[in-house]
Amino acid sequence: MEPMSEAVIDERSSWEMQGLNGPAELRVLMVDDSSQRAEELLNTLRVTGYAVRPAFVKDREQFTEAVQKQIWDLVLTNPQVADMGVEFVCGKVHQRHKHTPVVVVAEKDPQNLAAVALQYGSADVVAR
Numbered sequence: 788m789e790p791m792s793e794a795v796i797d798e799r800s801s802w803e804m805q806g807l808n809g810p811a812e813l814r815v816l817m818v819d820d821s822s823q824r825a826e827e828l829l830n831t832l833r834v835t836g837y838a839v840r841p842a843f844v845k846d847r848e849q850f851t852e853a854v855q856k857q858i859w860d861l862v863l864t865n866p867q868v869a870d871m872g873v874e875f876v877c878g879k880v881h882q883r884h885k886h887t888p889v890v891v892v893a894e895k896d897p898q899n900l901a902a903v904a905l906q907y908g909s910a911d912v913v914a915r
Contacts, residue, residue: 811838812838812839812840813832813837813838813839813840813860813861814840814842814857814858814859814860814861815829815832815839815840815841815842815859815860815861815862815863816841816842816844816850816853816854816857816859816861816862816863817829817841817842817843817844817863817864818844818850818862818863818864818865818868818871818876819843819845819863819864819865819868819892820845820846820865820867820868820869821865822843824865824892824915825841825843825863827915828863828892828915829841842857845868846868846869846870846871847870847871847875850871850876850879851879854879854880854883854884855883858884858887859880859884859887860887861887861888861890862876862880862887862888862889862890863890863892864876864889864890864891864892865891865892865893865894866891866893866900866904867894873891873900873903873904873907873909874907876889877889877904877907877908877909878907878908881908888910888911889908889909889910890909890910890911890912890913891904891909891911891912891913892912892913892914892915893912893913893914893915894914894915900912
């Protein structure tokens with residue numbers, strides 16, 4: 788698994804530069820149909836020093852409910868979750884919380900997916 792992009796990891800540094808400590812815990816919404824893959828990503832965040840409070844969603848209904856009930860610091864999404872493409876995830880997140888970054892975690896062809904994902908409002912695309 789490749790490390791998270793600098794754009795995501797440097798988010799804490801930008802909080803510190805502004806004189807803020809950032810949230811006590813990073814509230815992360817994980818959109819993936821594999822809890823094992825989601826746990827691997829969370830462990831990457833934890834190893835880099837983030838305290839993480841995650842929530843896992845596997846389908847459109849769970850995702851919609853999670854976005855409506857909570858403000859998330861970060862959304863990590865697998866673009867291959869059955870009924871939720873990048874356009875849907877970015878659209879729903881930014882409709883409710885326009886400043887919440889959505890990072891697409893791609894298993895295949897991250898370069899090809901990047902242009903499309905960024906067009907829909909993803910903050911970044913990283914390879915798993």
